[in-house]
Amino acid sequence: MSELHERVDVVVAGAGPVGLMLACELGLAGVRVTVLERRTDIDQTIKAGALNHPTLQALDRRGLSPKLAEAREATLARMAEFRRMQAEAAAAKQAAQQADQPAGQPGVQQTQAGRPEQRPVKFVGHFGGLLLDGNNLDPADPDIAGEARLGTLGMVGQQQLEAILEERAIELGVDIRRGVTLTSFEDHGDRVVITTDQGVLEAGWLAGCDGGRSTVRKLAGFDFPGTDPEITAYQAMAEMTDTDGLEPGWHITPTGVYAFGPMPGRVLVAEFGGAPTDRTSPVTEAELEGAVRRVTGVPVTVTGIKTCTRFTDNARQVPVYRQGRVLLAGDAAHVHSPFGGQGLNLGVGDAMNLGWKLAATIAGWAPEGLLDTYTAERHPIGAWVLNWTRAQIAIMRPDPHARAIRAVVEDLAGTVDGTTYLAKRISGVWQHYDLAGDHPLTGRSAPELELSDGSCLPDHLHAGRTVLFDFSDDAELRAAAGEYADRLTVVTANAAGSELRALLVRPDGFVAWASEEPGAGDLPKRLADFLG
Structure with missing residues (x-):
């Protein structure tokens, strides 16, 4: 420079x-x-x-979904490797147990860690380390259905x-x-x-x-x-031995919370007692090993660190x-x-x-x-x-009162309504802005409508301009938009299955105005509100 x-x-x-x-x-x-x-x-x-729904929508609206799909495949390959390693370890452990059985005594057939076989969990996030099972989502909820097209791209x-x-x-x-x-x-x-x-x-x-x-x-x-911090936590990709006692997923312990997987070597531990005294120097193998042992109770040995970070809950x-x-x-x-x-x-x-x-x-x-x-x-x-993050910390605390509240939240999270509520909040589909206008779409993320020309609504947002979607070929709409031609794009096409006649979408993909009535209505005022 x-x-x-x-x-x-x-x-x-x-x-x-x-x-x-x-x-x-x-x-x-x-x-x-x-x-x-x-x-x-x-x-x-x-x-x-992972990326939530508003982020996926933002990237899709800029034409970056193909790149996300490529990145997601790399992530899924690493997750598959972790599952393979866990399956091999479980099989080896079961074989060793069977070998130790006295001759003629039948082996015990059970799932990992003695739990009865259950349907596979469809992971859709966690709240304070409480796993949310997508099998419990309410399929009739319109916000859940609206995530289908982009939901698979989130693992980036x-x-x-x-x-x-x-x-x-x-x-x-x-x-x-x-x-x-x-x-x-x-x-x-x-x-x-x-x-x-x-x-x-x-x-x-x-x-x-x-x-x-x-x-x-x-x-x-x-x-x-x-608010001041309460935890010292570590997240790492590390090489470890003696990990047999670590269970995949999120777990509460008497001293904190830990997560193991879903990538080979990935571990996260959080213990209460205030913020870390050192936030700048590299995390050593001994430091990470001590934290993992204290929180999990498993005598792991950390033999190498690929990447590790300390963090806390300063809010x-x-x-x-x-x-x-x-x-x-x-x-x-x-x-x-x-x-x-x-x-x-x-x-x-x-x-x-x-x-x-x-x-x-x-x-x-x-x-x-x-x-x-x-x-x-x-x-x-x-x-x-x-x-939202403060609430998660509150139910992670190891004191009896917090653990009592956690038990109540866990029961609620296991219901259809509870899972759906928490998953929707985590996913971000609820986010909206308080904009002028009476239509229920105003201030909300634009719906991903399929249009009669074969395109999808987000396809028309790649240029980062405001877009007026004219679904009824209305000359009055186009006339109102005419003076903003240098900063407004008009798309005329039918929207399959929608009663909308027009939709004004800001560059960030949020609806500034919507109408199911013919004519321009108060569109000129809405245009002036943010296009000058």
Whole structure:
């Protein structure tokens, strides 16, 4: 980087999934973006391992589902290897037990760990380590049915997603600079001057997507209220011996919680007693081994660590996501325990919401206050996630009161209504924004309608523009949209099985207006609300 000032529209601090997603959204709109990342390559530390429904929808709406499908196959292959290893270990153990039987005494036929044979569990997530069985989902629930098309793509890890997004960002002309550290900045009201260890840049805007210990958040002076941590936890891909006592899946123990699998060598343990005293130095084999033994009671030996991270349940959120020309997204704006991979998915949602609004502001056509709706729409969802993770920590505690509450939650989670409720909340299908309008679809994610031209509604969102779907070939609708032709696409086609006559979909895939009546109705006002 030159020592001379360079001028771009937006500098994004952080090339994790949130920063890269935001950069892709801005690049798609023709915004000049530079991403600064202190790491020289993608961080391979084990992190989130699954994508929820809003994230899958966002990526599908940008044409990235084929890439997700490829990544998913690699993940499933690793999971199959873990199942194979567990089956071989169980068979060897059973053979050894039978060999020890006195001659003529029949062996005991039973399933692993002596449990009676049951139908296979269809894993759809967990709440505080309580596994949710998809066999209990209510098939009549419309939100459950709506997940069918994308639900199989969710098993994609964070590093896989980052690679997909980095490739896409480069295709869109985003300037990604690795090995560069942001050291300071000044917000001058009309621009931000950013100093790095390799030079100075000027930008119209600075977006802090630099994680839970965000330099941007700290330097800008954002308040960061919340609750203090209770746990020290480790997640690792490790080489271990003497693991016979470790059961696959999530398990509560007298001292904490652990999970084993679904990948070979993957283990997670959480014990209560406060945050880790050391958050920066590499986790040693002895440290991980001690934690696994204390929580599981199994005398495993850790012989090698491929990747390991410490984490805790510090839960904090900035009151506003924007100060002047500085914006925050992802963990820079909110931190919490990572159980369920909520942080990755929450951050991608932030990026999708912010991207088109910031691009519209830069282009000069955004109506008054549009950028401030970023905080208004995303802060409540972030606050919900913080409380969702706090509730999980509460039922993981080893004290008698928490274990009593856990038993009640476990009973409820085993019912059809309980499983459906928890799975829907985890999946994110409930998420919506409070937008003006009376139609029940307004403010919700657009339905994935099949259209008469053979396409699906998300196919028309790849360009990141607002789209008016005219399902009734209505000239009045098209006339209302005419003055916005530079930033609005009109699609005229029938929607099979739908009573909708028209649907206005924002660039992030959320419905801004819907109608089952002929004519434009109040469409002109809705267009003016966010297209200027």
